[in-house]
Amino acid sequence: MTLTQLRYLVAIADAGLNITLAAERVHATQPGLSKQLKQLEDELGFQLFVRKGKSLDAVTQAGRQVLERARLILAEVGNIRAIAANLRNEAHGELRIATTHTQARFALPAAIAALNARYPQVSVHLLPVQDGEVLAQLEAGRADLAVISTAAGVPPPVGLALPAYRWHRVILMPQDHPLAARRQALQLADLARLPLVSYDSSLKPESSLRRAFELEGLAPQIAMTAGDADLIKTYVRAGLGVGVLAEMAVQAGDDDLVALPADHLLPECTTWVVLRRDVVPREYMLEFVARFAPHLDRRDVTRVLADAAPARWPAAPHWRERPVLPLPDAA
Template identity: 50%
Template sequence: MTLTQLRGFLAIVESGHNITLAAQRLHATQSGLSKQLAQLETALGCPLFERRARALEGLTDAGRQVLAHARRLLAEADNIQALTDNLRGERHGALRIATTHTQARHALAPGLQALERDWPGVAVHVVPGDDADGVQALVDGHADLALLSGTGAPPADCIAVPLYRWRRRVVVPAGHALAGLDRPLRLDDLAGHRLVSYASSQSPGSSLQRAFARRGLHADVAVTARDGDLIQAYTRAGLGVGIVAEMALDLREDLVAPAIDEALLPPCTAWLLMPPTRLLRDFGFALLAALAPQHAPVDLRRLLADGQPLPTPAPDWSTWRAAVHAHTLPLVTTR
């Protein structure tokens, strides 16, 4: 049994038991991967997949149990490699970051600029998706870090670094009835209006839907998008009242953001998440420090090593943005 065989087995599972797709993912041949699987099953003395003719139908009971151990073993092998790379001062590598479109555009960019400046040999791969996709990418080992947000606590099975707090804003075309109120908007002001918001807002478990339900109101989410720019474009087009993250706010003469009641919708926190069982490369820590300048590096290392809570709370979006840009700006020297 070899690590290569186990990686091939894992790739087949994650490719839906399709050896052709798994071989493409591993940049291997189908025949070579089939041979590796046969050698692994021979070494273990039991079949890992149920078969019908030549097709793999699913995992056997033994296959399911082997899969759990294989994931842990391969993760530890990767940790050993990461450890020795750090000890050798290796300056090259790859960093995979799962995040949403909003966070990728408005929060991640300054950190990546600092990483490019200080670690030019590192390739960065951004894995797009919603918050649930990002958590799953961490669990499956397809991402090293995830930049996600929510109104509640972060996932319990992740190391979570709070970056900043942010709020949602209501946007309407200039001249809209909601723009002319002489008081902050309340939730019941939005009831009866068609809403334009993020795709996750249609889920009954979303914070927006729960906020309306607690007041006995109905949230009519008529149009959704993953992109804050699209939400505002659809709002300009008259498709509904937009609800967008404050980071994505792009007001022009034809769009306004009325004042809102503080209790309109619960605030969100942006988190940088990582698996507790995975050793972070030095350049991964450099990105973490760049995106969390409010936390001292020694406190971040204590969190990663021992789980010690961070002493500094997350700032609001505007404060964080100013701090992270100041932290990541290159030094300018004068003569």
């Protein structure tokens, strides 16, 4: 039994039993991967997968037990390598970040650029997915950290959640919209009469947007949803409805639109950096956290990860109050 065989086994499971896809992910050939799988099964004396013809159909009961242990072994091997790399002050590697489009497009660029300036040999891989899929990427080991937002409390206990910043939503509309020139503050009753364009998560029953309307005895008219804030703005411009989106998604180039504050209408949100507690972080990962959430003491983060100690973090700054990290000159 080898680490390569265990790595191939996990890759097959994570690829939905698609050997071709698994081989691509581990940079192996399909025949080579199949051969290693057969050698592992021959050594163990039982099958790890149920076959249907030449395809894998399911994981056997014994295979599930082996998979669980294989993941633990590979995780500990990764931890040993991380410890060694940190002790050698290695400045190269990769950082995989699972997050949403809004965070990837509007919140992360400055921190990633600062990380690149400090660690130019670290490659960063963004995994933009739907809101409800971010933590699943972290749990499955496909990401080193996650950046996710919540409107109530901390994220599910997948790892160590570090508060990065707080933010509110805005109501976005074309300049010629009747509400754009309104002097009085918007009310939810005003929005309930209008078609809304917002994030995919607003379709969920537990959506904070829906809950806010329900508390007022109202129901939102969701005309369109998207996981991409730029798409929301595009369809607001196209006249499909009034947009409800994160304030950081409104940029200087959006001057053809009017953004009205919704601080008094919708609950405040918090963006979190989530780290796996069972993984030894590389120094560049901690550097990213320091850049993205500079109010957190790096030593406290390291201590809590090492000791699993209870964490009491300082209050996260609001998006409008955060220090602005300059982006490097593209020239």
